[in-house]
Amino acid sequence: MAYYTFLNKLKKEGIKPGLSRTIATLAKLGDPQKDYHKIHIAGTNGKASVSTIIASILQKSGYKTGLYTSPELTEFNDRIKINGQKIENSFIEKFIINYKSVLTRNKVSFFEAVTCLAFSYFQEQNVDYAVLETGMGGRFDATNVVSPAAFAITNISKDHQKYLGDTLAEITKEKAGIIKKNSQGATGRQREDVLAFLRQFAVAKEAKLFYAPEYIKIDSSKRDLHQQVLNINYDNIELTHVKYPLLGDFQIDNLQIALQVISLLGNINNIEAIRKGIENVHLRGRLELVHKNPITYYDVGHNPKALKKILKNLAIMYPDFDLNVIIALKKDKEYKEIGRILNKYTKNVYLFPIPQSKYYDSHQLYENWKRMYPQLEINKIDKLDNLKTHYSRKERALWLITGTHGLAKYVYIAF
Numbered sequence: 001m002a003y004y005t006f007l008n009k010l011k012k013e014g015i016k017p018g019l020s021r022t023i024a025t026l027a028k029l030g031d032p033q034k035d036y037h038k039i040h041i042a043g044t045n046g047k048a049s050v051s052t053i054i055a056s057i058l059q060k061s062g063y064k065t066g067l068y069t070s071p072e073l074t075e076f077n078d079r080i081k082i083n084g085q086k087i088e089n090s091f092i093e094k095f096i097i098n099y100k101s102v103l104t105r106n107k108v109s110f111f112e113a114v115t116c117l118a119f120s121y122f123q124e125q126n127v128d129y130a131v132l133e134t135g136m137g138g139r140f141d142a143t144n145v146v147s148p149a150a151f152a153i154t155n156i157s158k159d160h161q162k163y164l165g166d167t168l169a170e171i172t173k174e175k176a177g178i179i180k181k182n183s184q185g186a187t188g189r190q191r192e193d194v195l196a197f198l199r200q201f202a203v204a205k206e207a208k209l210f211y212a213p214e215y216i217k218i219d220s221s222k223r224d225l226h227q228q229v230l231n232i233n234y235d236n237i238e239l240t241h242v243k244y245p246l247l248g249d250f251q252i253d254n255l256q257i258a259l260q261v262i263s264l265l266g267n268i269n270n271i272e273a274i275r276k277g278i279e280n281v282h283l284r285g286r287l288e289l290v291h292k293n294p295i296t297y298y299d300v301g302h303n304p305k306a307l308k309k310i311l312k313n314l315a316i317m318y319p320d321f322d323l324n325v326i327i328a329l330k331k332d333k334e335y336k337e338i339g340r341i342l343n344k345y346t347k348n349v350y351l352f353p354i355p356q357s358k359y360y361d362s363h364q365l366y367e368n369w370k371r372m373y374p375q376l377e378i379n380k381i382d383k384l385d386n387l388k389t390h391y392s393r394k395e396r397a398l399w400l401i402t403g404t405h406g407l408a409k410y411v412y413i414a415f
Contacts, residue, residue, distance in 0.1 A: 003096035004076070010103075010110035017140040022112045026145065028102045029116060032123035036066070038146040039131045039261060042138040042178045043154025044171070045306045046188075046254040049246060049283060050154050053258035055131045057277030059083050061268050066122040066130035068143070070111070073285055073300075073408040080118045082125050084282065091121055111135045115142040137164050139177025150264045151178050151185035152257050155250070156194050157305035158334070168194065176201040184208040186260035188253045212260035218252050223317065225289050230255075232278075235263055237271055243279045247287040247297075248313040285408055287313070290415040294392045295321070296399040298411045302330070304337040307402065311345035314400060321398035324348040324391075326381055328403045329360050335368065338403075343373040350381040354406050384414035 026033060041051045048069050055067040065083055072078035077086035095117050096103075103113050115135075122130045132148075134141040156172050164171045172194050179185065179202055187198055187209060195211070202209035217233040221241070228247060232239040232255075244255065255278070262268045285300040287310065297314070301307045314323060323346045329335055342349055349369070351362040362380050370378055381391075387399060401411055 003093050006096055006100060007076070007110060007113065010108070010113055013109065015111070015136070016107075016109040017137070019140060019142070019145055021106045021108045022115060022142045022145055025099075025102055025106045025108055025112070025116050026119065028106075029099065029120055033119040033130075033146050035123045036127050037129045038148040039129060039265075040134070040143065040146060040148040040151045040178050040185075041132065041154065042134040042141070042151070042175045044157045044175070044303065045301070045309070046154035046250065046257070047133045049251060049254040049286060050152055050258045050261075051131045051133045052283045053246075053255060053278065053281050054152075054261055055081075055129075056281045057258070057262055057268060057274055058129050058131070060277040060280065061270055061273040063128040064126065066118070066125070066127040068115070068118040068122075068130065069133045070114075070135050071405050073405055074412060079114060080121055082122070082127060087118075087121055091124070092117065095120060109142075112142040134175075134178065137174040137177070139174050141178075144178055147180060148178075148183065148185075150261045151180075151183060152261050153178070153185065153187040153198060154254065154257060155188065155305070156190060157303060169197065172197050173201075179205050179207050179209070181205050182207060184210075184264050186210045186212045186257050186264065188212045188257040210260050210264065212256040213253075215263065216256040216259045218256060220249075220252060223247065225292070225295065228252075230278075232259070234259055235269075237269065237274065239271065239275055239278075242275055245279070245281050246283065247317070248309065249316075250309045250313070251286070285405065290401070290411055291387065291399075294387060294394065294397045294399055296387055296401065296415070298401045298407070300405045300408070301402055302333055302404050304334055304341055307338055308341050310400065310402065311341065314398065315345055318398045321396045322348070322394065324350065324394075324397060324399050326350040326352050326384070326399065326401045328352045328354045328407055329365065330358050330404060330406075331360055332358075333360075333403075335360060335365060336372070339369045339372055342369075343376055347375075348377045348379075350379050352384075352401075352407065352410070353380065353382055354404070354410075356406070359404075359406065384410055387414070 055065045058065040067081045080087040132143045164174045230242045288298045353362040
């Protein structure tokens with residue numbers, strides 16, 4: 001389609017931090033971002049989970065809800081949804097035709113163009129709320145042109161250092177940039193120094209920052225292959241035996257943040273709607289069970305902290321299973337630290353070759369990791385279908401496919 005040619009051209013031009021181009025372009029579009037309530041989400045890990053949970057609860061509470069996340073899993077339209085339905089190709093085409101000259105004149109980046117597209121779509125479709133996930137940082141992220149009804153900052157760790165800074169302090173400062181004067185928002189479990197900075201930053205902005213674990217009490221009573229069952233208490237709301245489709249202790253942290261944001265909105269208090277919102281969360285690629293024999297999960301985690309959490313949770317969930325990890329990594333990821341984490345949690349690593357220049361070559365990863373951790377069994381697997389045949393013969397085998405969103409198309413074709 002012609003409009004994808006234009007968007008792909010912008011993508012090849014790379015990332016351009018700053019807000020001036022987005023502000024100028026939105027002004028030409030009539031500032032569509034001002035016509036609905038916004039909820040703004042930043043952080044390193046968990047942004048999509050928190051965003052999707054909030055959107056699901058708002059939708060089940062009767063609000064027409066837009067959701068803007070990135071990157072896509074299987075197709076571009078995954079990025080922009082209303083009440084769970086993807087944006088239509090016809091709107092994308094119309095938007096590019098109408099505003100291509102403006103986008104070109106203002107020299108916008110790919111993400112800036114898509115952000116303007118999302119804002120315009122939400123306006124035309126007359127949404128009540130738009131839940132907006134930052135693309136990478138916060139302070140100079142294209143989404144940071146809004147005045148939100150509430151914000152959230154999920155767990156912060158090192159990632160995208162090329163753009164956000166080499167230290168955790170620098171990265172935290174960038175993420176905190178979504179906190180506006182007199183705003184209100186939530187955060188969850190953070191490293192102590194990160195949490196202290198966020199609190200100080202909020203005070204300086206005269207904003208209210210709520211630490212979700214203090215207000216949202218959740219305990220997990222049981223879990224199976226697909227879900228965990230939770231008991232939830234906050235404000236005057238008590239929910240028991242809630243079937244939560246997102247696995248992992250870290251997803252409880254994300255749920256706490258999401259519910260704290262819902263609490264701050266002040267008008268979302270129908271208990272059954274909140275229950276339905278939580279139980280109907282649909283988010284692919286987050287400890288997603290894609291096959292039962294052998295048990296196989298797919299997770300898009302791609303930085304050391306995310307991968308450590310995933311592997312740790314699988315070790316707890318399946319203490320008597322042998323964990324096998326299939327992985328591909330982009331070249332901007334910390335392969336040395338990721339190798340150290342893999343060596344701690346598994347004996348068997350399978351490298352999946354993605355034939356794109358932005359990914360590590362399998363041979364390169366093999367040589368580096370084998371030198372660092374000679375006890376690791378490292379092999380290459382280029383057909384995920386093999387999991388259902390040859391590799392399923394392993395006794396009590398557990399499989400994790402991980403490392404990148406780019407594996408999604410291979411996973412969903414195979415399973």
